[in-house]
Amino acid sequence: MGMGGLDTVLEGVLLGGVYALFAIGLSLIFGIMRLVNLAHGDIVVFAAYMILTATAAAGVSLVVATVVTIVIMFAAGFALQRLVLERVLGDDILPPLLVTFGLSIVVQNGLLLVFGADSRRLQAGAFESSSIALAPGLSVGLAPLIALITAFVVVVLLQVLFYRTALGRAFRATADNPQIAQLMGIDQRNVYALAVGLSLAVSTIAAVTFGIRSNFDPSIGPARLLYAFEAVIIGGLGSLWGTLAGGIVLGLAQTIGGRIDPEWQILAGHLAFLIVLIFRPRGLFPSRRR
Amino acid sequence: MTALVSVKALDAFYGDFQALFGIDLELRRGETVAVIGANGAGKSTLLKSLAGLVRNRPDAVQLNGRDIGDAPAASIVKLGLALVPEGRHLFPSLSVEENLLIGGYGDRRRSPWNLRAVYDVFPVLRERRSSDVTILSGGQQQMVAIGRALMSNPSILLCDEISLGLAPIIVEDIYRSIPLIRANGASIVIVEQDVARALRHCDRFYCIQEGRVTLAGRPSEVDQEAVRMAYFGT
Numbered sequence: 001m002g003m004g005g006l007d008t009v010l011e012g013v014l015l016g017g018v019y020a021l022f023a024i025g026l027s028l029i030f031g032i033m034r035l036v037n038l039a040h041g042d043i044v045v046f047a048a049y050m051i052l053t054a055t056a057a058a059g060v061s062l063v064v065a066t067v068v069t070i071v072i073m074f075a076a077g078f079a080l081q082r083l084v085l086e087r088v089l090g091d092d093i094l095p096p097l098l099v100t101f102g103l104s105i106v107v108q109n110g111l112l113l114v115f116g117a118d119s120r121r122l123q124a125g126a127f128e129s130s131s132i133a134l135a136p137g138l139s140v141g142l143a144p145l146i147a148l149i150t151a152f153v154v155v156v157l158l159q160v161l162f163y164r165t166a167l168g169r170a171f172r173a174t175a176d177n178p179q180i181a182q183l184m185g186i187d188q189r190n191v192y193a194l195a196v197g198l199s200l201a202v203s204t205i206a207a208v209t210f211g212i213r214s215n216f217d218p219s220i221g222p223a224r225l226l227y228a229f230e231a232v233i234i235g236g237l238g239s240l241w242g243t244l245a246g247g248i249v250l251g252l253a254q255t256i257g258g259r260i261d262p263e264w265q266i267l268a269g270h271l272a273f274l275i276v277l278i279f280r281p282r283g284l285f286p287s288r289r290r
Numbered sequence: 291m292t293a294l295v296s297v298k299a300l301d302a303f304y305g306d307f308q309a310l311f312g313i314d315l316e317l318r319r320g321e322t323v324a325v326i327g328a329n330g331a332g333k334s335t336l337l338k339s340l341a342g343l344v345r346n347r348p349d350a351v352q353l354n355g356r357d358i359g360d361a362p363a364a365s366i367v368k369l370g371l372a373l374v375p376e377g378r379h380l381f382p383s384l385s386v387e388e389n390l391l392i393g394g395y396g397d398r399r400r401s402p403w404n405l406r407a408v409y410d411v412f413p414v415l416r417e418r419r420s421s422d423v424t425i426l427s428g429g430q431q432q433m434v435a436i437g438r439a440l441m442s443n444p445s446i447l448l449c450d451e452i453s454l455g456l457a458p459i460i461v462e463d464i465y466r467s468i469p470l471i472r473a474n475g476a477s478i479v480i481v482e483q484d485v486a487r488a489l490r491h492c493d494r495f496y497c498i499q500e501g502r503v504t505l506a507g508r509p510s511e512v513d514q515e516a517v518r519m520a521y522f523g524t
Contacts, residue, residue: 169384169392176381182363183341183373185396185442287383 005259007138012255013248014140017148018213020247021206022224023231024154024240025199031238031287032175032195035089035096039103041225043200046107047073047207048216052120062124062208070204077200081193089192104221111218122211147209151247154202155240162240171195175238230273236283245284249276292355294319294477295340295371295446300350300359302332302339309335311501317446322468322478324492326485328521332501333481334376337448340479341373342366353446368396372444376451376481378435380423387419389434393441401443402474408437411467429460436467440476447471448479453487465491485517499523 026040037043047069054065084103088095124143133139162168174181174191182188210216210224227250234249235242250269257268276284295317302310309332317323327333338344340351342363350359353369361369372393380389390408394400409416412433418426423434432452439447453461468491472478482488489495489509497505497520505512505520 166391166395169388170395172383172388173381173392176383177379179343179363180375180379180381181392183343183367183375184392184438185364185367186392187362187364 008255008259009252010140012252014144014148015255016248016251017144017151018209019227019231019250020151020244021147021154021209023228023243023247025203025206026228027232027240027243028199028202029195032171033192038097038100039107040228041221042104042107044203044207044210044224045216045218045221046111047204048122048211049111049115051208051211052122066204066208070201073200073204074197077197078193081196082189086189108218108221115218117217119215119217121215122208124212128212143212150205150209151244154205155244158240233283234273234276236286238287239285242283242285293317294354296352298350300339300346302335302344302346309501313503315496317477317479319477321494322472322480322492324480324482324488324495325498326482326488326495326521327498331498333498334450337373337450337481340448341371367442370445372439372442373448374435374439374450374452376454378431380431380434382424386415386421386423386434389423390437390441393438397442399443403440403443408440411470412437428456429463432456432464440471444476447476450481451483453482453484485521497521
């Protein structure tokens with residue numbers, strides 16, 4: 001500790017990386033499908049339990065468990081869209097909202113049944129507590145640093161996908177106008193299924209960083225979803241760089257608030273969110289569409 | 291000569307509202323066919339039925355002898371039928387060039403139509419390739435919409451009201467591309483409210499009134515009075 005407030009700022013930015021990763025999956029689905037996934041938080045927790053099971057019970061290494069879980073969650077997302085969400089998507093926004101709300105409850109209770117209510121944590125070994133000295137008296141934890149770098153890399157990769165590939169153009173065209181996109185030979189069902197699959201794959205990466213940093217239990221999803229919402233709204237709907245920035249703003253506000261008084265930590269995050277809403281109602285980086 | 295597209299006894303509905311009643315229509319290889327009619331006659335519904343945006347009885351629409359009346363739009367474009375929709379409907383978050391590229395999504399031939407060929411027909415688009423489509427003029431937007439449809443290398447191109455809301459001199463510019471599109475092997479269906487223009491550019495025409503074909507033939511074979519009757523019904 002030391003260097004005045006610099007370590008507080010650094011810590012806040014690093015916490016922001018975790019929040020951003022958590023929020024990117026939510027931002028993705030909303031950006032492409034205009035669907036608010038109320039089960040997003042629970043899906044991240046679900047992925048964390050899958051990784052926990054693979055590492056603790058099956059004895060697989062954390063990296064291998066993560067990679068396998070990413071693949072499984074991608075497939076699960078694809079199936080979730082084709083078998084469930086596709087049936088309720090339409091002009092009315094209420095049915096899909098209700099279905100994801102129901103899914104949230106199903107996932108929470110399913111996890112409670114299988115794993116119980118105890119609080120768990122992912123074990124990352126020595127890596128968890130190691131830190132890097134940036135300057136005399138100023139050091140950062142390796143795990144949070146990697147989380148932030150991962151969030152950055154994920155956003156860069158998604159931007160390349162969205163702006164440099166045919167599939168990315170199909171995602172954006174479908175987001176603009178799903179009916180006209182079909183005239184281009186784009187099968188909307190597959191595009192949406194790929195989007196949900198991608199969201200769940202990214203959510204798995206979020207699950208690792210979140211599960212190493214803090215304890216989780218089956219009921220924690222909705223509380224974390226609130227932070228993800230705030231990050232997405234602060235950044236501006238439909239912008240992935242905005243979501244990363246939104247996560248960092250939230251992390252900074254919470255850390256600085258917590259430094260002033262530990263009881264202020266959560267409240268400061270919500271206050272930052274409200275202040276952004278007052279001065280920039282469309283977020284810091286609103287997408288240029290519409 | 292066998293028909294490329296044949297429409298047989300097509301009744302099309304929007305929910306409970308019936309827009310088309312027993313339409314029969316044919317498009318032969320190499321032809322340009324015009325569909326004329328007043329506002330609300332059912333012209334756009336007819337094109338949407340062909341393109342798969344309005345679903346119908348399977349055998350109501352045939353493409354190369356294959357039933358496509360209930361096929362989804364995404365599969366019909368892959369069979370070689372592309373629609374330039376009324377109102378253009380470009381993708382606002384895609385640049386000019388990306389709008390063209392998305393038109394070729396899933397097309398592996400890249401010939402005769404590709405970016406270079408479209409830019410050769412509409413040179414102004416080459417200059418504005420990285421522009422936001424929302425800042426283009428109406429005529430330029432229409433060029434992008436036509437180019438986007440061409441990028442799928444269609445054997446049938448449906449043009450819905452491509453002159454709508456444009457200055458006459460711009461409309462001439464756009465219609466100049468039609469012979470070129472024909473020369474590259476596409477058969478064309480033009481839906482147009484400007485009857486004189488439509489009849490100038492087509493081999494045959496159909497006139498629709500309140501969802502029914504009221505007159506069909508070659509422009510040279512009918513007199514203005516007959517067209518006026520078929521168009522307005524009085």
